[in-house]
Amino acid sequence: MSKIRLEHVSMRFGDFYAVKDINLEVEEGEYITVLGPSGCGKTSLIRVISGIWTPTEGRVYIDGRDVTGVPLEDRDVGYVFQNIALFPNMNNLKNAEYGPRVRARPPEEGEETAKKYLSLVNMLDRSGMFPFELSGGEQQKVAIARALSSGSKIIMLDEPLSALDARVRMELRYEIRRIVKELGITVLHVTHDQEEAMSVSDRIVLMKAGTVHDTGTPIDMYRNPQSVFAAYFIGETNLLEGYVDGRTKNGWTKVRLRGGKTVKAEKTDLANGDPVVISVRPENVYTADDGIRADIVNVVYMGTYWRVRTVAETGDYVDYNVSDNLTPPKIGDRVTFVFNKSMTQVFERPKEGLTEAISLE
């Protein structure tokens, strides 16, 4: 039995659907990240699960029980806010004790629970301080301890790291994963940072315009995205437009790019003449003596590699990487490149047009 199950859940405000017809199952102990561009309904989704909002349509089940009408205070779903929202009139210990206290647990037990979780997030020595005396990262740790000590087995993290410094963000995300895995807690973590989603989750739920666009493990989502949008939003990719132009003996799809060059790409069962988009990640593009001609328009040093941007003869932008220890080409140079056909995806070109399909709005 799944821990959380959503059936046709929608949240409508007037004519606008914040989330629309969502079906989702989450297993016990799973760490899920909900990923998507701003305004795609990520936060609405976890607000509906936690009971802050009651969905306008559909049902929410927790442990198999229909909790759609259960008020938020009885739903037992922890929630960590982007703006942290520690109670400013209480010190950190009182904050962490709040959950046990409002459930009328004996005071000693409440204090013990609070201290246990504060020490789990390494904040026990700060328990007498007030939230405003802590840094952002420390505050968020206390907020997590507060959510945990209320005894919830499910926790929603609403962009918990986005208000923090880059360095703190990195450290804290692994810390959070370690703690919730240790406790066997089920997590839905909302983020718009695809790197964060990639590095902490068991499974990514990719949302777009209020609907679940795609879902899968980070490796699946990166290697075998099911749509142009997924390929574009998770990681970086080059998109080349063309038409199916037959098949090789081994089954590779031949695609004729704009400008007339034909390349081999992923095996598909698309028909001849179908408009398609090839997605190939920059790390799978190599310069060679022969191939597609391209002019270098920009070279950026990224630390471990150089990111080179070109305009190919097909009219598409194509980026590739040059290792840090090599000398990168100069702007204005002409190169020819090839790519690894087994590391490509071929998608049917979206009917609404490529620009629209990958638009983040």
Added chain:
Amino acid sequence: MSLLDRINRISDNSGARKAWFGLVVAIFIFIIVIPSVYVITQIFADWDGVSAVFNDSGKMSVIWRAVAVSFGLAFVVTIFDIITGLPMAWIMVRKNFKGKNVLDTLLDMPLAFPTAVLGLSVLMFWGAPEGVDIPGLGLHLSPFMMLILLHIIFTYPYMVRSLSGILEQIEPNYETAAMTLGASRWTAVRTITLPLFRAGLVTGFILCFARSLSETGGTQIALKMLGVNSFYFTGPTYIAEHKTSAVIATPEMILISTILIIFALLLLVVARSIITRMGVSTEKVWPELGRRLSHGAAPVAKDSLAVLILFLFVLIPSFYIFTYLTDPGSVDTGKLISTTATSFFIAGTAVAFDIVFGVPVAIYIARHRGDRLVHILDNLVNVPLIVPTTALGVSLALFWSAATADALPALVLVILGHISFTYPLIVRNITGAVEEVDPSYEETAMTLGAKPFQAFYKILLPVIKTSVIAGAILAFTRSLGETGATQAIAGSNVDTVPIYIVGLVKNGQYPEAAMASIILIAICFVMMLIVRRLTHRGGSRNA
């Protein structure tokens, strides 16, 4: 070169800016604060007269009783406002419903009524002038009860406004967070939101208390209609009843004014420290009780009750005077027009002065928080607000006649008086608004080459414009409704509308008074509409 250009250039000079701020602060202190409390010095100047009154136990018992009535009244009314205003503030801030805008406007309406009109209207509603009896209920309302019912009306909007102002600032996520941790809404509000409310409570408390303590016109009318005005006093009506044209201030007036001022100032300090220290225990919780109060009938009952109280105790008694439209009295039109013109002239001049000399002080206070001098300045602004306006009028009349040897005409004195008690309203409003504006907007403007005055005029002013207008409307209506200060300063030399209406009521001409009131309300209403329309258009032009 245009005037604005010239000001722009001058504003670039830091010496000129300092001189301007110095001037503004000096005006605030010498024209507003000191005259407001000058009466205290008269205790010593007129020692013989005052001590004669002080030793006259008959007179003193009347004075002490009047002071007790005033403070008791203000206290009861303020507590009532807090209890009933809190749920109302919640409804206005956290709830969305159809007709919220209408309710929002209705809430401000009692502020636009001259209190003299309210006095009349309330008395009519609750059963006067024949003596207040509610036979069906076997209730007989004492003058004190009657005054409570009256004072609720013009203090309640202040309380709801200042409480909603604070509630808007409190992060709603705190409550949501508490609820995700298992607290019912009632428990969340009690343990999290209410403790964060203290600052708002202090402001609301001071505003309501001061308003009730100052009120003269409406109270006078109510007491007159009850027929108890010759022996039942509040502090302000005592002063108003003892005002004679022979002298500026009798020893009785000096004494009671001083008592009222000193008590009011003490109260300001005490209330602030009590409310900020008062601990609502958040330790104990009652989950079952909280749950029952948060779901089902209880919250609906609470909201309905809040709305019911608003209508029954505030709105309907205020508007009750409109029933007199069926029985129009014959109004002396010429007299009404001339007194209205005087009132508008006084209010308009006072508000213009407040804006020119109040906005710089407000900005200075908002932008220099933490500075010791600013802290003092900030507290001084409250002084004319908490001093009962009648006492303030007595004080002002004494100060200016001493300072200028009676050279100033009565009208100018009245305007100075009205400046004193309207100035804090504008400064309070604008300080709050400026604190919300990120100073980096002006800094950005100046990095782009704007002169300091340009940055103020082009950036800050448009942003805070709505608060300036809200403050101006508040101050204007407050001035328009004021009776006590005008009477204390000018006796019968300056005829404003409220004084004219109070006079009609004193002569028993109730229908005429009602009619005059209705006309005045209509004028106020149209004026507020025009201001809203004008500012709205201004807003879209700037956008």
